[in-house]
Amino acid sequence: MSIDLIIDKRKHDLGGGFEVGRVLPFRKRRMVGPFIFFDHMGPVDLAPGIPRELDVRPHPHIGLSTVTYLYDGAMTHRDSLGFKQEIRPGEVNWMVAGNGITHSERFEEARAHGAHMHGIQAWVALPKEYEETDPAFYHHEGQDLPEWDEAGLHGRLIAGSVDGMNANVKTHSPLFYMHLEMETGASRLLGTEHTERAVYVASGHIEIDGKPLETGQMAVLSEGKDVRISAPVKSVIMVLGGEPIGERFLFWNFVSSSKDRLEQAKEDWKQGRMKLPDADNEEYTPLPEEKPDAQPMS
Template identity: 45%
Template sequence: MSIETKETESECSVNQGCDAIELIIQPRAKDLGGFSVRRTLPTKERKMVGPWIFFDHMGPANFPAGSGINVRPHPHINLATVTYLFEGEILHRDSLGSYATITPGDINLMVAGRGITHSERERPEVKGVDHTLHGLQLWLALPEKDEEIDPAFYHYPSASIPAATIEGVPLRVLMGSAYGLTSPVLTYAETLYVEAHLQAGQTLALPNSEERAIYVAKGSLKIKDSIIPEFAMVILSAADGVVIEAAEESRIALIGGEKMAKRYIEWNFISSRKERIEQAKQDWRAGNFPTVVGDEEEFIPYPDK
């Protein structure tokens, strides 16, 4: 997805928790015209969790025939986008010539590197009927040594993502290694991304990571005496032996990884260098980014506000 304004930080309620909890972030839903997005990263209180610098929860949105997701071509630099759907599908095109449909359980990894342009739309046969879209889109900051690598696109079908049942809890390791599983999805720094589905009363011990957080996509959790409500992100300390309990049927995303150096972010650009973002802004305004193959007619202008 593209950010609609230059301002990237979301407005959230932030609370302190127990000793295992650093922050509880509750995002405000933003209406983007036909569907809502909840953004938990970045916020003024917390910019990143490991290499993760952006976290959007899209929908669930129910579209009537003739409408749907229609994100025009826009640019990125020095990051990688990770798209994961619960329901529906998105058609990805980019300036490399990639053409891929992401469906529930798949992972789309788009590495912007020195610069890429992409669009996110829907196939005509999807848009022509009533349909639903629901999922998560995240951005990863690339390590400084990899910020200017060649752009690339990788599609990992659902069947390639490792899954297990741990103490009765079904989970999938989308990126990184946890619970004895290792994902095939390419990483550039130590990265953790796990999805789990808990029934009421079930518990799950969390893997250790230098930085980590849990987003509650559905339901609510207990961590010691703290309740983590639906659509909230809890930033966890590095304490050992943290166990979560589902207060009701819950679907969660666990993210984390190694601590990264400061990143600057403006609109769809992130970098370790302010001057690189300024250059990207000038390049986009001047039309110096490559166009999306098969989607050359439109683009999103750099926002004035």
Template identity: 45%
Template structure:
């Protein structure tokens, strides 16, 4: 399951400039879900987490004809907070704490699983009745050990509440954490960083400092410290200061990072610092002990 294109050492052997700023360049594992591709960057065999981030999927872009679309049946989570962010399209979120929320481009849906939550991701009838497109990111944040069994919760942050700043001509949105002098209102559980930037060809962006950080190229291509960073790659950088990326064409990036939390186990939709807790969650789901999604009670995904 190795998704590493080339190690930093291999890149450094081929160039004269130092590339100690790059730990690894990862490529996705691509799954085709019947015309709808999902690219998974985390976790991999070589890199399980970046800061508190334990899961990173790029879904789409996918074009759906009328009558088709996203239809993810109710399923459970523990030990994490999920972050959903769309570039295009819309998803309708329902969960077992009673949330009913459509997410649109630029918004953030933050679902806190804690001790256990069930949710579904579908689309409104108004969306599925016409041809439509979907493209976005789904990420999971591992929760600190003292918050793994917290009460489940849900938060929606509209696009106009997410702070934006221009850094040397580059538009940046700070979705979580603090960077470039602004702080996001999105709830954090530990030191966390998540931002988006769009660069024109030739523009350079100095990356904010973080204990761990990685840049995903959602569109376009970059160069950084002697290495080429292609579309759909994720580059894990060292914490050293002065790291910068340069767009070689029009590019959209997502940067994730923060303070590492320690080892986590992951199986199916469950994440925990305890293997025994995951086994309990599996048994609870099989036995129907998770709360049902309000308004979507009949269907579910079996373990």
């Protein structure tokens, strides 16, 4: 078999009525390689003058890297290191949380002019030896991100290495993350260079070795088997994966190999010990209500 599991996105409210499609984590498959979180945002049309309640207010992270990738629209990133960056389609914004960072994501351009918003937010768990590294933020575009054209297909390598290509994005474990735009009738072989792999359909629908996959579905692929991805119609897909990094625990925006470290992060946020972005120091996202013990992510 080519596919181990198909995951359907589930609606998740980020607050203020802004919904996303949550794909990872999933109860039957918590991670794919080091990818521990995958949200599909939109597509949605935002009118000029949208309320500020739709913004993602300042919030903390530990133990992971975030990557925000847009197909359409724009967002404004601000973080506790002092970075302010407009996030635009086709660019990579890679934020290393490490031992702790806070940031916000604002729809400033949409508020001023309106926007068609569509994109993916993913988190990559850090290996144990890097969980407490210093936080950092990197912006990449152009030649940093290899692009190529095949018959009926345009590709961009967002991060990592695959098929002899390397993105100039600092990562901490073996992984790959690709954006493929496929015209009707296009196809591509995906090899077994990485142990764990998945394919997500952002628009259109595809077939994997003849098995259909619709918009909003992720196929977690079987290990050690080449698969052919075909597009009966024009489609946009994300292909991702890498090497597994071991058990992880997740609470809210915190990821760690240690439950005790999650408890420390919760207390640090509640007690105001994590610096807010300078321009966002008048509001923040409170810690959510406690849930049952964090579940292992493996």
